[in-house]
Amino acid sequence: MIEMPPSIQTRVTKLFGIKYPIIQAGMVWTSGANLAIASANAGILGLVGAGSMTPELLRDQIRKTRERAQGAWGVNLPVFNRLADEFVKIILAEKVPVVFTSGGSPKKYTGVFKKAGAKVAHVTPNPSLAKKCEEAGVDAVVVEGFEAGGHDGRDELTTMVLVPQARDLVKIPLIAAGGIADGRQMAAAFALGAEGVQVGSRLAASAEASCHENFKQAIVQAGETDTFLTLKKIMPVRILKNPFYKKVEEAEARCAGQEEISQLLGRGRSKLGMFEGDVVEGELEIGQVAGMIREVLPVAEIVRRMVLEFQGTMQQLKNGV
Amino acid sequence: MIEMPPSIQTRVTKLFGIKYPIIQAGMVWTSGANLAIASANAGILGLVGAGSMTPELLRDQIRKTRERAQGAWGVNLPVFNRLADEFVKIILAEKVPVVFTSGGSPKKYTGVFKKAGAKVAHVTPNPSLAKKCEEAGVDAVVVEGFEAGGHDGRDELTTMVLVPQARDLVKIPLIAAGGIADGRQMAAAFALGAEGVQVGSRLAASAEASCHENFKQAIVQAGETDTFLTLKKIMPVRILKNPFYKKVEEAEARCAGQEEISQLLGRGRSKLGMFEGDVVEGELEIGQVAGMIREVLPVAEIVRRMVLEFQGTMQQLKNGV
Numbered sequence: 001m002i003e004m005p006p007s008i009q010t011r012v013t014k015l016f017g018i019k020y021p022i023i024q025a026g027m028v029w030t031s032g033a034n035l036a037i038a039s040a041n042a043g044i045l046g047l048v049g050a051g052s053m054t055p056e057l058l059r060d061q062i063r064k065t066r067e068r069a070q071g072a073w074g075v076n077l078p079v080f081n082r083l084a085d086e087f088v089k090i091i092l093a094e095k096v097p098v099v100f101t102s103g104g105s106p107k108k109y110t111g112v113f114k115k116a117g118a119k120v121a122h123v124t125p126n127p128s129l130a131k132k133c134e135e136a137g138v139d140a141v142v143v144e145g146f147e148a149g150g151h152d153g154r155d156e157l158t159t160m161v162l163v164p165q166a167r168d169l170v171k172i173p174l175i176a177a178g179g180i181a182d183g184r185q186m187a188a189a190f191a192l193g194a195e196g197v198q199v200g201s202r203l204a205a206s207a208e209a210s211c212h213e214n215f216k217q218a219i220v221q222a223g224e225t226d227t228f229l230t231l232k233k234i235m236p237v238r239i240l241k242n243p244f245y246k247k248v249e250e251a252e253a254r255c256a257g258q259e260e261i262s263q264l265l266g267r268g269r270s271k272l273g274m275f276e277g278d279v280v281e282g283e284l285e286i287g288q289v290a291g292m293i294r295e296v297l298p299v300a301e302i303v304r305r306m307v308l309e310f311q312g313t314m315q316q317l318k319n320g321v
Numbered sequence: 322m323i324e325m326p327p328s329i330q331t332r333v334t335k336l337f338g339i340k341y342p343i344i345q346a347g348m349v350w351t352s353g354a355n356l357a358i359a360s361a362n363a364g365i366l367g368l369v370g371a372g373s374m375t376p377e378l379l380r381d382q383i384r385k386t387r388e389r390a391q392g393a394w395g396v397n398l399p400v401f402n403r404l405a406d407e408f409v410k411i412i413l414a415e416k417v418p419v420v421f422t423s424g425g426s427p428k429k430y431t432g433v434f435k436k437a438g439a440k441v442a443h444v445t446p447n448p449s450l451a452k453k454c455e456e457a458g459v460d461a462v463v464v465e466g467f468e469a470g471g472h473d474g475r476d477e478l479t480t481m482v483l484v485p486q487a488r489d490l491v492k493i494p495l496i497a498a499g500g501i502a503d504g505r506q507m508a509a510a511f512a513l514g515a516e517g518v519q520v521g522s523r524l525a526a527s528a529e530a531s532c533h534e535n536f537k538q539a540i541v542q543a544g545e546t547d548t549f550l551t552l553k554k555i556m557p558v559r560i561l562k563n564p565f566y567k568k569v570e571e572a573e574a575r576c577a578g579q580e581e582i583s584q585l586l587g588r589g590r591s592k593l594g595m596f597e598g599d600v601v602e603g604e605l606e607i608g609q610v611a612g613m614i615r616e617v618l619p620v621a622e623i624v625r626r627m628v629l630e631f632q633g634t635m636q637q638l639k640n641g642v
Contacts, residue, residue, distance in 0.1 A: 026326040032519055127545050146467070147479040155546040158468040158479040159501035160509060161609040165545055167505075179481035184488075188509035189479060191634050224448050240354075255576030288482040291448075313512050318639045 002300045005044060005307045011173040012196030015119060015139055016072045016098060019043030020307050022199020023121075023175060023187075024143070025200035026100060026297075027150065028052035028285065032045045032210035033064040035203065035229050039300035040071035043198075047076040047100055048118065052216070055086045062094045074098025074119070092116050123177065123198075125153025127165035134170045134211070141170060145178030146286060149201050149287035152229055153217055160192065167193030181220055181289035184308025186193035190310075198271045199306070201287040212277030216296045218242070226293035233258045234265065240284040260309040325364060326628045332494040333517030336440060336460055337393045339363030339417060341628050343507075344463070344504070345620075346521035347397020347421060348471065349373035349606065350595035353531035354385040355487035356524065359620035361392035363522075365557055368421055369398045373592065376407045383415045395419025395440070400429050413437050424472060425605035427457035444519075446474025455491045462491060463519050466499030470522050470559050470608035473550055481513065488514030499569035506631025508638070520627075522608040526591060528619045533598030537617045539563070553581045555586065581625040590611065604629045 005214035007013070012021045024031065027048030027103040032229055039046030046069060048061045058075070066071050075096050077087055082101045088109055091099060099113045102123035113120045113136055122133040133141040143166045145159030146152055159178040176194035180186055181202040189197050204211060205219040218240055229238045230248050239245055253263055263282070273282015297305075328334070333342045343352045345352065345360035347370030358369030367390060369382045379396070386394050389393045396417050398408055401424045407431055412420060419433045435458055443454040444463040454462040467473055467481030480499040484518045488495055497515035501507055502523040510518050515636035525532060526540040539561055551569050560566055572582055586604070593605015618626075 034542045068444045138391065145481065146477075147482050156467075156468065156549070157546065157609060158500055160479065160506055161468050163614070164503060164505045165613055175386060179479055182485060184513050185481055187512035187638070191508035192505050224478065228477070235589050253576075255574075262582065288478060290488055292482070314638055317508070317511060317635055 002298070002304055004300070004304055006313065007043070008307065008310070009080070012140060012175060015173055016045045017169040017254060018072045021196035022306065023100070023196060023198040024100070024203050024301065025177065025198045026051060027204055027209075027211075028270055030204045030209045030211040031076070032063040033068075034208045034210060035206065035299065036061075036073050037068045038067045038208035040069035040073045040205070042073060042300040043176040044303055045098065046071070047098075047177060048073070049076045050087045051076070051078045051081060052275075055083060055090055058087055059090050059094065062090070063098060065096075065154050065293040072098065074100060075090040076100045076102065077109070079101050079104025084109075088112065096169060100142070106138055107132040110136045110138055111150070116249070121175065125162070126155060127162060127169050128295050129167045130166040130174070135174050138172065140173040140175055140196075141166070144178050145176075146229065147238075147255050147288040148178035149204075149290075150294075152236050152238055154232075156229070156234060163194050163218065163248070164187060164193035178287065179289055181287075182274065183306045183311070184313050185289075186306060186310045189281075191248040201246040201289050202293060202306075203299060203300055205293045206297050206302055211274045215274045215278035218279045218284060218289050219286055219293050220295060222286070222290035222293070227286055227288050229292055231261065231265065233261055237283075237285060238287060238289065240286055240306055242273075242284055243280045244273070244283060255309065323619070325621070325624055325625055325634065327362070329628065329631070331516040332391075333461060336494055337366045339366050339393045341624060342344055342517035343410060343624065344368065344421070344517060344519040344626065345524050346498065346519045347372060347423070348521050348525055348530075348532075349591055350396070351525045354389075355529045355531060356387045356527065356620065357382075357386045357394050358531035359527070360524070361386070361394045363391035363621040363624040364392060365470060366419065368419075369394070370397045371408045372397070372399045373429045373596075376404060376411055379408055380411050380415065382419060383411070387415075393419065395421060396566070397421045397423065398430070400425025407434065413438075421463070425628040427454040427459055431457045431459050439459060442496065446483070447476060447519070448483060448490050451487040451495070452490045453491050459493065461496055461517075462493040462497040463483075463498050465519070466497075467550065468609040469499035470548070470611075471526075471606040473557050473559055474475040475553075476559060477550070480510065484510060484513035484515050492537070499608065500610055502608075502613050504588070504627045505634050506574050507627060507631045508608075508634040521612050523614060523623055523627075524620060525607065526614045526617050527618060527623055534597045535598035536595050536599050539600045539605060540607055540611050540614050542615060543607070543611035548607055548609050548611055552582065552586065554582055558604075558606060559608060561607055561611065563603070563605055564592075564601045565594070565604060609635040
């Protein structure tokens with residue numbers, strides 16, 4: 001049993017009823033019930049990621065999470081997903097207490113989830129879109145910087161520039177995402193005006209993540225410059241620079257059309273990489289912080305280290321300057 | 322006379338003999354003697370930027386700065402500049418006390434400047450290159466993130482991800498650059514492990530910067546998504562999205578060759594924009610923080626606000642979490 005540090009309370013922890021102001025990000029092929037349960041039990045918000053699931057699997061994972069989570073949990077729903085309407089029905093039927101929506105308009109589903117009594121947050125890459133989230137009635141907004149893994153905004157705003165501008169525009173609780181894998185980065189996000197952080201990559205390389213062990217090891221082995229934002233013609237996505245990435249880069253360098261690149265990408269490329277463990281031909285979505293991740297750890301240990309380093313950083317800033 | 326806040330001492334302030342741990346960045350067509358003098362007199366390190374000068378002008382600006390600066394100052398030298406060797410002779414002959422080198426190997430000139438008794442720092446975009454700077458014998462290293470204006474590294478590491486990794490690799494004083502225009506961002510840089518910050522864009526929009534008033538107004542008017550890292554085939558540079566930028570983007574979108582893009586860029590494009598004030602056809606180098614800059618201010622007022630906000634942020638973090 002890992003001994004956990006004392007609670008850190010902010011508007012974000014009060015909103016979701018969590019011990020630490022940390023959200024486990026929804027990640028395709030990675031954030032199943034096991035990760036959400038481990039996160040909830042470690043005192044952070046656990047999210048089941050609907051993005052790569054069938055409706056049946058989502059229902060199953062929600063039920064499993066409810067049964068075993070001893071803390072706050074919810075679902076992450078990508079609004080642009082072709083099954084989004086079906087996912088919404090399940091989320092409502094299962095009375096999921098927290099929903100994080102992402103990748104589309106916050107207007108689309110916020111009302112229906114709020115009406116059902118859920119807490120709602122939306123993930124967005126721009127300060128002005130954060131304001132639109134607030135206007136749409138969300139309880140909290142996540143602003144996600146260019147350094148984040150997976151799908152990113154087209155404007156390439158980094159967390160450093162994004163968070164303070166969003167802070168100046170919205171009054172609701174603000175959560176920073178992108179480039180946050182340790183307690184120093186968490187403290188930096190707080191300095192910028194965030195009241196919580198959403199952590200993806202660091203929790204992908206956890207014992208409880210559902211992604212393949214080969215993918216976890218690829219994260220651990222990644223160096224400081226081993227991710228890149230690519231596939232800009234289809235939908236920008238940050239991935240590991242593996243042989244599949246090199247094929248995409250080659251095609252993009254010679255200005256291959258959207259059709260050719262779509263064909264090269266094919267279907268199931270992210271499942272192949274992240275879930276089936278083909279780190280050569282698969283698409284491996286991960287953030288720039290991959291270069292900082294040195295080992296696969298249990299979620300509770302990741303949270304413990306991050307919180308302790310956050311508190312240590314705060315103490316150091318207080319004494320040192 | 323602006324009343325300035327109390328001093329903030331770190332290893333960076335001690336190294337350069339400054340009141341606040343802030344470096345005014347060298348910027349082409351922008352950082353002449355007037356900006357360096359105003360910076361030195363406001364308690365931060367002022368740097369004359371050699372990049373866009375003739376050797377004669379550099380000598381003149383160094384002498385003017387020495388005569389009127391009542392604080393620490395130096396020169397920024399882009400190592401890749403075709404006149405670099407001539408600049409070095411002048412810097413040595415004029416016994417410039419501080420030299421910031423950038424954009425090339427730190428090995429090239431560090432030894433000669435150190436031997437002459439100057440303090441030397443090098444600007445770099447990668448943690449492992451920061452380590453190489455330390456090995457080359459510099460007194461301090463600046464790590465500059467993807468969000469910075471002007472020429473950026475090809476690996477696109479953001480300040481949030483870059484600074485803590487550099488901190489883990491080097492023992493010498495560490496300065497963060499890229500995305501730092503206010504005191505919250507300065508506090509974030511400190512949380513990440515920096516002991517000082519280098520500020521460009523915010524000081525380009527100052528009364529004392531030598532760039533054209535039209536350029537300063539273009540910065541003030543820029544919105545949150547109005548810069549982009551472009552010209553990747555030649556040398557990646559972050560610029561304002563003006564009509565010239567749109568021509569480059571159009572050419573790059575249809576995969577125009579390096580030669581065609583070089584021809585489109587032509588000669589004197591940055592002088593045309595930043596110094597002569599043609600904000601339509603000129604190249605306007607500026608950072609992502611342009612969207613946060615609302616008015617042109619005197620350097621001393623910019624420094625005063627940044628330091629006060631930095632101290633306020635520290636206080637808030639101390640009380641709030």
